Amino acid sequence: MxxxxxxxxxxxxxxxxxxxxxxxxxxxxxxxxxxxxxxxxxxxxxxxxxxxxxxxxxxxxxxxxxxxxxxxxxxxxxxxxxxxxxxxxxxxxxxxxxxxxxxxxxxxxxxxxxxxxxxxxxxxxxxxxxxxxxxxxxxxxxxxxxxxxxLRVADTAFVSFRSPVPGPEPFSIAFLSDGRQLTLLNWADGSAGGWQIDRPAGGAEEALAPGLDAFREAFVRLLPAAEAPLAALTSVDQLGYREVxxxxxxxxxxxxxxxxxxxxxxxxxxxxxxxxxxxxxxxxxxxxxxxxxxxxxxxxxxxxxxxxxxxxxxxxxxxxxxxxxxxxxxxxxxxxxxx
Ligand SMILES: Cc1cc2nc3c(=O)[nH]c(=O)nc-3n(C[C@H](O)[C@H](O)[C@H](O)COP(=O)(O)OP(=O)(O)OC[C@H]3O[C@@H](n4cnc5c(N)ncnc54)[C@H](O)[C@@H]3O)c2cc1C
Known part of the structure; x- marks a missing residue:
């Protein structure tokens, strides 16, 4: 055939x-x-x-x-x-x-x-x-x-990052009280993290507007394993936004x-x-x-x-x-x- x-x-x-x-x-x-x-x-x-x-x-x-x-x-x-x-x-x-x-x-x-x-x-x-x-x-x-x-654009979107620094575990996850997740996954080049957020009407601009420091603080409070990986980031340009x-x-x-x-x-x-x-x-x-x-x-x-x-x-x-x-x-x- x-x-x-x-x-x-x-x-x-x-x-x-x-x-x-x-x-x-x-x-x-x-x-x-x-x-x-x-x-x-x-x-x-x-x-x-x-x-x-x-x-x-x-x-x-x-x-x-x-x-x-x-x-x-x-x-x-x-x-x-x-x-x-x-x-x-x-x-x-x-x-x-x-x-x-x-x-x-x-x-x-x-x-x-x-x-x-x-x-x-x-x-x-x-x-x-x-x-x-x-x-x-x-x-x-x-x-x-x-x-x-x-075809349906999901109600949730992702703010993600990649860091050269690995987390303390191969995979860490925090479930928020409404079931959404924050994750941190180690890989050969460090770690990759993501926060599943409600999809904001203003897309990437709105999601990234608060800046890196605010994101770091909020993320680490919910998923402490991400502290060292996020500390290695220096610019909000290292955060990504993706709709699904x-x-x-x-x-x-x-x-x-x-x-x-x-x-x-x-x-x-x-x-x-x-x-x-x-x-x-x-x-x-x-x-x-x-x-x-x-x-x-x-x-x-x-x-x-x-x-x-x-x-x-x-x-x-x-x-x-x-x-x-x-x-x-x-x-x-x-x-x-x-x-
Ligand atoms: C943000 C994100 C995170 C994910 N994380 C995970 C995860 O952790 N674990 C997991 O299991 N899955 C994950 N997935 C899903 C996973 O990436 C896919 O299931 C996987 O890549 C297989 O996809 P696929 O081969 O069906 O399609 P794709 O990977 O999209 O491949 C399609 C290919 O077709 C080519 N193509 C498109 N149109 C044409 C055309 N007209 N002619 C010729 N070529 C064409 C494209 O260039 C592409 O190479 C994730 C997906 C996303 C978006």
Whole structure:
């Protein structure tokens, strides 16, 4: 089966490795240049381990990262590791068509039969039996295929920072009284912290207006583990602000096209499992393709049939996960930016 994967993120790479491992082949098109580096750490959750182990990279990824306890059966609940390390491990041995952007889908009636790709040299067509959208939250494949999606900017946003100084533990978290979180995650280059705040109407400007000192003081009061990491920051420019779009699709595929990862379901990063779910989707689709070599629709049907029940509980809880801890009204010192 000719498979074109749009998107060389973690989900697309796991899919390509899974297909190759089962004797197939796939073309991966990635709009970014080959030298793109993805900054910062990721908390790689245990839901990713099956896919990484099957590909044979779990031990190397773990060795490059920091175990996040608790450990069960000798394995941690998550691994804090540079994002770049994970994608480089996954890319190993794959040929990626860099700076290739999917701009259209080719059709024969209702069926998708390939992708139109734009490169520096112009546009060309890649015929395919199955085009997979592994192209993230704003998926062009999803849009072009007409697969309806519920896109929602989350009520919460993040003020985050990276520090060269690690915290005292691999991972520290404080739950606020309404269930939102402050986190600090150590990684190879120090630590990364974040505060999940109510999304302010004024966006980044409003969130960062009180300045670094005020942020440091308020953050450390709620999560003392961040004292040394935050003391190392010198400018408010070292704080970042990010809003999050959540994605839900009821349909997973249409003839000749399927979705995996954040293109199919993106949840609030507070849950910390998005990558694991995307890799699980990719692994399931790779298995389904191998089981239905000449039948893309059969493969997609099997993929959805196996994977939907496995992922449904996560999607049901989704971005509201932390709200189960809610205990009541939030005191003033838990508000950012302060009133
Ligand atoms: C702030 C933040 C923090 C997060 N933290 C965690 C965490 O701690 N733990 C966790 O498990 N998950 C986390 N996640 C989720 C995690 O990052 C994703 O689930 C993971 O990266 C897999 O995504 P993906 O491969 O589906 O999509 P992406 O990583 O978005 O990859 C999509 C790829 O497709 C390419 N692309 C897009 N459009 C096109 C096109 N038209 N043509 C060609 N290429 C295209 C993009 O360049 C990109 O490389 C976080 C997400 C965010 C936003």
């Amino acid at each position: 000719r498979v074109v994967i749009a998107g060389g993120g973690m989900a697309g790479l796991v899919l390509a490795r899974g297909i190759v491992q089962r004797g197939g082949s796939a073309a991966i098109i990635e709009r970014a240049p080959a030298d793109r580096r993805i900054p910062g750490p990721i908390m790689l959750p245990f839901q990713a381990y099956d896919a990484l182990e099957e590909i044979g990279v779990l031990d190397r990824v773990r060795a490059a990262g920091i175990d996040v306890p608790p450990l069960r059966g000798g394995r941690p609940v998550a691994i804090s590791v540079p994002r770049q390390t994970v994608v480089e491990e996954l890319r190993d041995g794959l040929e990626i068509l860099w700076e290739h952007e999917l701009v259209d889908l080719l059709r024969d009636g209702d069926r998708v039969v390939g992708a139109r790709v734009r490169t520096a040299g112009g546009a060309h067509d890649l015929p395919a039996d199955l085009v997979v959208g592994a192209d993230g939250t704003g998926s062009r494949v999803r849009e072009l295929a007409g697969i309806p999606a519920d 779009t959540e994605v839900r699709c009821e349909e997973w595929w249409r003839p000749g096209v399927a979705l995996v990862g954040e293109a199919l379901h993106a949840m609030n990063p507070e849950v910390g499992i998005g990558s694991g779910l995307g890799m699980g989707d990719a692994q399931a689709l790779a298995i389904a393709i191998a089981a239905h070599p000449g039948d893309p629709d059969g493969a997609c049907r099997a993929y959805e049939h196996w994977r939907r029940p496995a992922i449904a509980p996560y999607l049901a809880v989704g971005g509201t996960a932390s709200k189960v801890y809610a205990t009541g009204r939030r005191p003033e010192h838990e508000r950012w930016p302060p009133a």
